[in-house]
Amino acid sequence: MIFDSLAFSRPAAPLVAACALFGAVAAGSQMELPPTTVAVVNGEAITIEDLEKSLETLHGEAETAQRSPARLERLLFKAVNDVLIGQEARVLGLHEEPPIPETLERNRRRLALSILEREEIEGPAEPGDDEVTAIFEERYRRASFHVLTAGDFEGAERILDALRAGVDIGTVAREQSIDPYREQGGLVEGVARKDLQLVIADLVFTLAPNEVAGPVQTDLGWSVVVAQSFQGPDPELFEEARPLLERLARQRRESTLRQELLAGLRSRHAVWIDRDLVDSISPVRRRDGRLTAESPGPETVVARIGDEITLSGDEYAVALERRWRTIPDEEAARAAGPIILENLINERLLLAEAYRRGYHELPAVRRALHRLETDLVVPKYLSSVLAAGVEVSEEEMRAYYEETKAGLKRPPRVQLGQITVPSLEEAESVAAALRGGSDLGWLAERHSTDGLRDKGGVKGWSVVRPGGAGLDAALLAAETGATLDPVPGDGDSWVVYKVLAREEQGVYSYEEVSGNMREAVFRREFTAVLDRFIQSARSRSEIEVREDVLAALELSGTQEVEDGSGHGGHGVHGEG
Incomplete structure (x- = not known):
């Protein structure tokens, strides 16, 4: 909502004095104004991207194109209010309170990494037609082969020996295999590589026709395969499969580019690992049977990458525990440790390179972090400063109860x-008959299929649930004698209700709703304080709206957002 001037009974003493500091805030935090700037508040820009993200947050992406002047004005009004509150919060140092600095640093790293990935991996990874075709030839190549499976390795070796001795494959399959294909001699015909178990596919497509291989462990046991013939892919499937093939080709290119980049970074950024500390972090069995990792502490350093980037013992332990939760065996957990450490170091190698290139200080990153900081400090300011100054007295609560108790009916x-x-057709006919004055009992005896048929259709007394939908909402509004529209019953049945009698239960006592009264009065008082703050802040601030940019935004399509950071909604202020 856009607040009107609301009277409130007690002054917010710190606010007026603090508002005088806005000039200093602007001077200390002013950034270069982006070309998409819609408004400037004490030197701080509000951009098209800010409004776009607000649209997405409030209404979902489907409505980002709905840019009526009234909608955009409300969004801009709220965005200005956010900036003003954010500036005041920074004056009070709220942006320095945990966990805001830590959150901003995590996002700084994430944004810097995403830019490096986009520049070095995602951008160059666009696959060519030849790569897409090669993956199609590989994944959709077809094979016909025999598969015979035993429950253990020794059984599979006996199958292999029998086949090599020249025993008929159909006989061996029927007598020794546990595979579902045993009744057809183990024959699997014309199956594409993509549809086979990976271990089977990797084996079959290395064989020549009539070649025997195995045993290999599969999901059924231990299998032996005999290749029969091979065919190329069905060309008619190519266009249907193209989107998937392009994704796979891109993933392969990205993986190759990432490995090449990491190999180069190893020579550019020195990597030091505290092997003793790494070895000291062992899996510990918890009472519930799961494995956990005891952290050596957040101040310890497991690895150092370059001059700025470190991996703490705490971060390493958290990563280990996240992976170990799914590993029941301690030896397997220990074996996973080096892989986890390598992945963490690789991530930090990329981060070190992103920092070396200065991606963490790019204007787009600084703006995204500033927006995020505003998102974080606004609710903190509202709750710890504005809300903390609102007091609700017993007298105010009782007065509000007297004002509103007519609407507090039980x-x-x-x-x-x-x-x-x-x-439904019969239900509508019964409802029409009831409204026409027909007797309930007579209609129930003739039509009803439920247990109330022999009781004249009388259901008895019940209390209507407040705030309900459907039947409950209809009953709240229905007068005595009213027949409601049919509603679905159990199964395919339909139910017709008639209100035979209605008893009002009076209003809730003050004691029963005092908590609601406190919340309502607080909300009213808080809204008044917030409204006064916004009006005072606006009157003391320099606010420039670029009408030409705003007008162009009303006519344009959805803008492309330059980064993944959003500027979401914050509670009540400025929402329409």
């Missing part, structure tokens, strides 16, 4: 008549 008790029928 839900009524109703006595219902009920007739259940098998079809």
Whole structure:
């Protein structure tokens, strides 16, 4: 909502004095204004991207194109309010309170890494047609072969020996194999490589026709395969498979480019590892049976990459524990440790390179972090500064109760008549008859299929649930004698209800709703304080709206956002 001037009973003493500091805030935090700037608040820009992200946050991406002047004005009003509150919060040092600095640093790293990935990996990884075709030829190549499976390795060796001795493959399959294909001699015909178990595919497509190989462990046991014939892929499947093939080709290119980049970075950024510390972090069995890693502490350093980037013992232990949760065996957990460490070091190698290139200080990154900081400090300011100054007295709560108690009615008790029928058509006919004055009991005896048929259709007394939908909402509004529209019953049945009697239950006592009264009065007082703050802040600030950019935004399509950081909504202020 866009706040009007609201009276409130107590002054917010720190606010007026703090607002005088806005000039200093602007001077200390001013950045170069981007070309997409829509408004400038004390030297701080609000951009098209800020408004786009607000649209996505409030309404979802589907509505980002709905840019009526009124909608954009509300968004801009709220964005200006966010900036003003953020500036005041920074004056008070709220941006320095945990966990905000840590959150910003994590996002700085994430953004710097994403830029490096885009520049060195994602951008150059666009696959060519020849790569896409090669993956199609590989994944959709077809094979016909025999597979015979035993429950253990020794059984599979006996199958292999029998085949090599020249025993008929069909006989061996029927007598010794546990595979579902045993009744057809183990024959699997014309299956594409992509549809086979990886271990089987890797074996079959290395064989020549009639060549025997195995045993290999599969999901059924131990298998022996005999290649029969091979065919190329069905060309008619290419266009249908193209999107998947392009994704796979891109993934392969990205993997290759990443490995090449990492190999080069190893020579550019020295990597030091504290092997003693790494070896000291062993899996520990918890009472619930899961494995955990005891951290050597956040101040310890497991690895150092270049001059700026480190991997703490705490970070390494967290990564180990996340992986060890899925590993029941301690030896397997220990074996996973070097892989996890290598992945963490590789990530930090990329981060060190991103920092070396200065990606963490790019204007787009600084703007994204500033927006995120605003998102974090606004709710903190609202709760710890503005809300902390709002007090609600018993007298205010009781006065508000007296003002509103007419709307605090208890839900009524109703006595219902009920007739259940098998079809909507019959239910509508019964409802029309009731409205025309027909007797409930007579209609229930003739039509109803439920247990109230022999009771004249009388259901008895019940309390209507407040705030409900459907039947409950209809009962809250229905008068005595009203027949409701049919509603679905159990299965395919339909139910017609008639309100036979209605008893009002009076209003809730003050004691029963005092908590609601406190919340309502607090919300009213807080809204007034917030409104006064916004008006005071606006009156003391320099706010420039670039009407030409705003007008162009109303006519344009969805803008492309330069980074992944958002500027979401914050509570009540400025929402329409």
